[in-house]
Amino acid sequence: MSLKKILTIAGSDTSAGAGMQADLKTFQEYNTYGMVALTAVVAMDPETWGHDVTPLPIELLDKQIKTALSIGPDAIKTGMLGTEEIIERAAKAFEDSDAAFFVVDPVMVCKGEDEVLNPGNTDAMIKYLLPLATVVTPNLFEAGQLSGLGKLTTIEQMKEAAKIIHERGAKHVIIKGGKALESDEALDLYYDGETYTLLTTDKFQSSYNHGAGCTFAAATTANLALGKSPREAVIAAKGFVASAIKHGWKMNEFVGPVQHGAYNNVEKIEVTTKEV
Numbered sequence: 001m002s003l004k005k006i007l008t009i010a011g012s013d014t015s016a017g018a019g020m021q022a023d024l025k026t027f028q029e030y031n032t033y034g035m036v037a038l039t040a041v042v043a044m045d046p047e048t049w050g051h052d053v054t055p056l057p058i059e060l061l062d063k064q065i066k067t068a069l070s071i072g073p074d075a076i077k078t079g080m081l082g083t084e085e086i087i088e089r090a091a092k093a094f095e096d097s098d099a100a101f102f103v104v105d106p107v108m109v110c111k112g113e114d115e116v117l118n119p120g121n122t123d124a125m126i127k128y129l130l131p132l133a134t135v136v137t138p139n140l141f142e143a144g145q146l147s148g149l150g151k152l153t154t155i156e157q158m159k160e161a162a163k164i165i166h167e168r169g170a171k172h173v174i175i176k177g178g179k180a181l182e183s184d185e186a187l188d189l190y191y192d193g194e195t196y197t198l199l200t201t202d203k204f205q206s207s208y209n210h211g212a213g214c215t216f217a218a219a220t221t222a223n224l225a226l227g228k229s230p231r232e233a234v235i236a237a238k239g240f241v242a243s244a245i246k247h248g249w250k251m252n253e254f255v256g257p258v259q260h261g262a263y264n265n266v267e268k269i270e271v272t273t274k275e276v
């Protein structure tokens, strides 16, 4: 069997728990071949860990996308895109490709940072990315923005948001209740246009979870490339990221990344599903 090729259009997280580094590590865990078109570079202030985000010139992104498309990715994932122009270019990359799957992780804020990267980005994501998305993976905050419903605090509100995001074109929606929803368990809601399914694992420590969202979306993309259905792909990805969070580690006084290889090397966490 030939190796599946996956392109991530994403930012660089120098600390390497999130961003394209998380994507490549995760793709490797699934024995898929990861490629990168870099959108932005994130550096952290060693004194405060404040994030400094520098988008790369669009011409540079263009060259990378041309290179990667010539290699022929089977699936494309997006992460931090940074500007409206880059969002539009990422959508075009999927349209110009022969990739069968487009996984959109609509990154709007980094954990520990509460400022939205750029407010106009939400409208651009709705306009350019949702209509093409095989799977979109918003966290609770991002789902509130993409649906226009604002703050979401209940499963019923998550269902409403998933329906609106689906109507905006995403074929499969998974809203990560995860760290943000008040609950003893880590709950994510999956919607395929017909059925709402709640995906559940235990909730583990949440101090060292940097990169959880990127890792979840990357694992979803790898599972799709390997032939799983979207439903199977998000269930597998949730088990993968739950293990990574349970075995996350302290990097310094500010941050701890997930352990991307924990599912394969340390412990496999089970996921339960229930229609709601």
Ligand SMILES: Nc1ncnc2c1ncn2[C@@H]1O[C@H](COP(=O)(O)OP(=O)(O)O)[C@@H](O)[C@H]1O
Pocket (backbone or CB within 6 Å): 111, 138, 139, 140, 176, 177, 178, 179, 180, 186, 187, 188, 201, 202, 203, 204, 205, 206, 209, 211, 212, 213, 214, 216, 238, 241, 242, 245
């Ligand atoms: N403390 C936790 N224990 C177990 N799973 C978690 C925990 N926090 C988040 N998750 C899971 O990790 C994935 C990423 O969620 P989340 O951290 O909310 O996303 P993001 O990093 O994009 O904000 C989801 O599947 C979520 O349910």
Ligand SMILES: Cc1ncc(COP(=O)(O)O)c(C=O)c1O
Pocket (backbone or CB within 6 Å): 010, 011, 012, 013, 018, 019, 020, 042, 079, 080, 107, 109, 110, 111, 209, 210, 211, 212, 213, 214, 215
């Ligand atoms: C480059 C980059 N992409 C994405 C993210 C989002 O990370 P998470 O997986 O924690 O949502 C971050 C956060 O620091 C980042 O630096």
Ligand SMILES: [Mg+2]
Pocket (backbone or CB within 6 Å): 107, 139, 213, 214
């Ligand atoms: Mg995220």
